[in-house]
Each structure stands twice: as C-alpha cells, then as structure tokens.
Amino acid sequence: MTSPRRTGSENSKTRLRLLDITERLMLDEGYAAVGVRRVAREADVAPALVLYYFRTLDDLFLAVLRRRMGEELERQARVLDSPQPLRALWQLTNHPGHALSTEFIGLANHRKAIRAELAAHAERYREAQLQTLTRNLTEAGLQLPLGMTPAVLLVLSTALTRVLVLEDDMGVSAGHAETLAFVEQLLQRYEGPARAPER
Amino acid sequence: MTSPRRTGSENSKTRLRLLDITERLMLDEGYAAVGVRRVAREADVAPALVLYYFRTLDDLFLAVLRRRMGEELERQARVLDSPQPLRALWQLTNHPGHALSTEFIGLANHRKAIRAELAAHAERYREAQLQTLTRNLTEAGLQLPLGMTPAVLLVLSTALTRVLVLEDDMGVSAGHAETLAFVEQLLQRYEGPARAPER
DNA sequence: GTCTATATAGTGATAGAC
DNA sequence: GTCTATCACTATATAGAC
Numbered sequence: 001m002t003s004p005r006r007t008g009s010e011n012s013k014t015r016l017r018l019l020d021i022t023e024r025l026m027l028d029e030g031y032a033a034v035g036v037r038r039v040a041r042e043a044d045v046a047p048a049l050v051l052y053y054f055r056t057l058d059d060l061f062l063a064v065l066r067r068r069m070g071e072e073l074e075r076q077a078r079v080l081d082s083p084q085p086l087r088a089l090w091q092l093t094n095h096p097g098h099a100l101s102t103e104f105i106g107l108a109n110h111r112k113a114i115r116a117e118l119a120a121h122a123e124r125y126r127e128a129q130l131q132t133l134t135r136n137l138t139e140a141g142l143q144l145p146l147g148m149t150p151a152v153l154l155v156l157s158t159a160l161t162r163v164l165v166l167e168d169d170m171g172v173s174a175g176h177a178e179t180l181a182f183v184e185q186l187l188q189r190y191e192g193p194a195r196a197p198e199r
Numbered sequence: 200m201t202s203p204r205r206t207g208s209e210n211s212k213t214r215l216r217l218l219d220i221t222e223r224l225m226l227d228e229g230y231a232a233v234g235v236r237r238v239a240r241e242a243d244v245a246p247a248l249v250l251y252y253f254r255t256l257d258d259l260f261l262a263v264l265r266r267r268m269g270e271e272l273e274r275q276a277r278v279l280d281s282p283q284p285l286r287a288l289w290q291l292t293n294h295p296g297h298a299l300s301t302e303f304i305g306l307a308n309h310r311k312a313i314r315a316e317l318a319a320h321a322e323r324y325r326e327a328q329l330q331t332l333t334r335n336l337t338e339a340g341l342q343l344p345l346g347m348t349p350a351v352l353l354v355l356s357t358a359l360t361r362v363l364v365l366e367d368d369m370g371v372s373a374g375h376a377e378t379l380a381f382v383e384q385l386l387q388r389y390e391g392p393a394r395a396p397e398r
Numbered sequence: 399g400t401c402t403a404t405a406t407a408g409t410g411a412t413a414g415a416c
Numbered sequence: 417g418t419c420t421a422t423c424a425c426t427a428t429a430t431a432g433a434c
Contacts, residue, residue, distance in 0.1 A: 005430075008399075032309050036428060046401055051429065106308055108369060110231050119370045126373040147384045151374040156359065163358035170307060171318040174325040175350040185346045204412075207417075235410060245419050250411065 008053040015053045017043055022064050026103045034061070058113045065104055065114065069121050072097045076125075077132050084191045085136035089153065090183060092129075093161035102165070130154055142190060207252040214252045216242055221263050225302045226295075233260070257312045264303055264313065268320050271296045275324075276331055283390045284335035288352065289382060291328075292360035301365070329353055341389060 008015055021042045025033045036057060040047040054060035075097065082088035108115040134150040144153070160183070164176055187194075207214055220241045224232045235256060239246040253259035274296065281287035307314040333349040343352070359382070363375060386393075 122371045123373050147381050151377045152381045155374040155378045159358045159362035172321045174322050175354040178350045179354045182346050182351045
C-alpha cells in the first residue's frame with residue numbers, strides 16, 4: 001500500500017549537500033528562496049533528484065529543522081552552563097543559529113507540518129534551558145527579585161532578544177540603545193563585570 | 200511616459216470592499232491567502248478588477264496597511280492616555296488590531312515595499328507611544344526603578360506581548376503563566392488594583 | 399543514483415472589448 | 417467600471433529511461 005516512489009539513503013553525500021544548500025539559502029535569502037528548482041540548481045543536479053531524497057518540500061525543510069535544532073540544543077545547554085548564568089542567557093540568542101529559528105518561525109505560518117514540529121521543539125528547548133538556568137542560578141547563589149522565577153527570566157530574555165533582532169533587521173531602532181544599556185546595568189548589578197569563561 | 204493602464208478612484212465603493220476583504224483574509228487565514236484571484240472571488244468580481252483598483256498586489260497590501268495603521272495610531276494613543284499608564288501599556292498590545300501588525304511583519308519578509316513602509320510606521324508609532332507614556336507616568340507620579348526609562352518600559356512591554364502572542368498561536372506555552380503572574384504582580388505593586396477608566 | 403520529459407496547477411499582470 | 421481572454425511565468429510532483 002505504500003507509495004511506489006523511491007527515496008535516497010539517509011547518509012548519502014548528495015543528500016547532505018542538499019541540506020547544506022537549503023540551510024544556507026534560508027540564512028542568506030530567507031525561506032522563500034528555497035524551492036525544488038533553486039536547490040537543484042545550486043547543487044548542480046536535476047530538480048527531480050531533490051525529490052528523490054526528499055519526497056516533498058516539507059520533508060526537506062523538516063530534515064533541515066531536525067538536524068540543526070538537535071545541534072543547537074546541545075550547544076545552547078553548553079553555553080548556558082556558566083558561572084555567570086545571566087550573562088550567558090543574554091548572549092545566548094545572539095548566535096547565528098538563532099537566525100535559522102527565525103526563518104522557521106516564518107515558515108510555520110505557511111506550512112503546518114513545520115508548525116507542529118517547531119512547536120514541539122520549542123517546548124523541549126525551553127524546558128532544557130530552564131533546567132540548566134535554574135541549576136546555575138542556584139550554584140551562583142543569585143537572589144532573584146520578588147516574584148521573578150527562572151522561567152520568567154527565560155521568557156523575558158527570549159522575548160527581548162527576539163524582538164530586538166527582528167526590529168533591527170527591519171531597520172527599527174527606537175529605544176534599543178536605552179534598553180541594551182538597561183540590561184547591561186542589571187547584569188553589572190547582579191553579576192558584576194563579564195569574566196572570561198573558566199577552563 | 201506613464202503607463203497607459205487605468206486606475207479606479209480612491210473613494211469607490213468597490214475599492215473599499217476589496218480593502219475590507221483583504222484585511223479580513225489576512226486576519227482569518229494569513230497574508231498568504233491574499234491573491235488577485237482569491238480577493239476577486241470573495242468580492243464576486245473579475246480578477247482584473249482588483250488590478251484596476253490596485254495596479255500591483257503590493258499596492259493592495261500597502262493600501263490596507265496605510266488605512267489600518269492610521270486608525271491604530273489614534274486608538275492606541277487614546278488607550279495609552281490613562282491614569283494607570285502601566286496597565287494601559289500592558290493591555291495595549293492584546294487588541295485584535297495587533298494581529299494585523301503580525302501579518303504585516305510576516306509580509307515584510309518577502310516584500311520590500313511593505314518592509315520599508317512598515318518600518319517607517321513602526322518608528323512613528325513608538326515615538327507617539329513614548330510621548331504619551333512619558334507624560335502619563337509623570338502625571339501619575341510614578342517612580343521607575345533605577346535605569347528604567349519610559350523607552351525601556353515600552354520596548355520591554357512590546358517585546359513581551361508580541362512574543363507571548365506569537366508563541367500562543369504556535370501552541371507554545373512554557374513559562375507563560377508564570378510570566379503573566381509576574382507582570383500582574385508588578386502592576387499591583389506600582390499601580391495597585393485595576394481601576395475602571397474615568398469618564 | 400541520476401536523468402529527461404511532462405503532468406498539473408498555481409501565480410501576477412495586461413490588452414482590449416463592452 | 418467591469419468584463420473575457422490570455423500571456424508569461426512560477427511552482428511541486430511524477431513516470432520512467434539510463
């Protein structure tokens with residue numbers, strides 16, 4: 001009863017190249033630049049070959065999402081595991097990996113397969129961050145203000161960085177400098193100056 | 200040297216209907232649902248008529264943007280002009296008008312004409328909010344924490360509400376309840392319980 | 399594993415009749 | 417002011433040869 005169409009193996013070199021190209025296209029030109037023909041052209045193969053490895057375009061996007069998000073989850077946990085957990089949290093979302101998330105959020109508007117996968121990942125992601133953050137806040141002996149929990153801190157930091165980047169990309173900057181200064185002042189008060197990571 | 204193509208008048212009833220339909224489509228199904236044929240079908244006219252009133256699809260989107268954003272600017276200034284400026288600010292971005300902004304932010308990813316117009320509007324918008332907010336904070340005699348300026352408050356509130364709504368729509372809710380409780384607690388501390396608007 | 403060729407369906411936009 | 421008809425593309429996806 002399964003479809004007669006064939007599919008390429010998971011560890012093909014061509015398959016990996018197609019994933020790389022798709023990811024690069026999303027970062028450089030946005031997800032809208034990704035299409036069967038375009039990816040094929042960049043890889044110097046025939047369009048049909050793309051659909052040999054990924055039966056639909058959604059499958060291609062999902063494969064990129066799964067690969068990169070897996071890596072990001074590890075990386076972020078590592079960065080967040082710092083003796084200055086607040087500074088780590090604040091710097092977390094400035095990494096280039098974050099730009100890809102932004103593209104997927106946009107994609108999720110149009111493609112519900114992406115939406116479902118991304119939502120599931122976002123929850124796992126936040127949960128993992130929360131555990132690391134909570135542990136390191138305790139270890140650092142940091143006293144949060146009344147009512148402020150690690151989860152609140154996480155949502156606030158995520159929201160702020162995401163919107164600042166979004167607005168920056170659009171060319172909107174009103175209030176940004178003051179906000180960054182305010183955050184830096186808070187970091188100073190709670191954690192003192194930035195220290196080089198221990199090793 | 201100008202194009203020979205004709206264009207409908209600004210106050211045509213049909214033109215207004217097309218704007219209404221486009222706006223409704225954006226809210227109900229997202230901007231991707233808007234196209235020449237779809238809008239025409241909903242209006243029960245021929246596709247060519249849509250392009251008679253709006254020479255390109257960008258023009259259609261821009262017309263919706265200008266109309267609605269003008270109204271929003273007034274409305275928001277009015278709501279923000281409250282004896283409880285912090286509560287007003289917090290409730291500001293929960294209105295349905297906000298959903299349309301979200302769609303335009305998405306559109307701005309693909310269409311640079313929209314991007315430019317939206318960015319310009321966003322700056323004006325924030326500037327206007329900032330003036331009203333600053334004045335009402337002073338009048339209410341509110342003392343902000345060290346380093347926290349009205350502009351910072353505005354950016355923070357905007358960022359938080361925008362991301363909460365975005366995540367909600369996606370089905371991500373981790374940390375939301377705690378964050379809302381934290382904000383409500385802050386509002387209580389600085390402005391006491393919500394009062395009915397004076398009249 | 400990779401290709402050519404094609405099916406099928408969508409799009410924005412235009413010319414010109416009524 | 418509104419229509420029909422059409423141009424010139426774009427797109428994803430499939431069948432089957434090599």
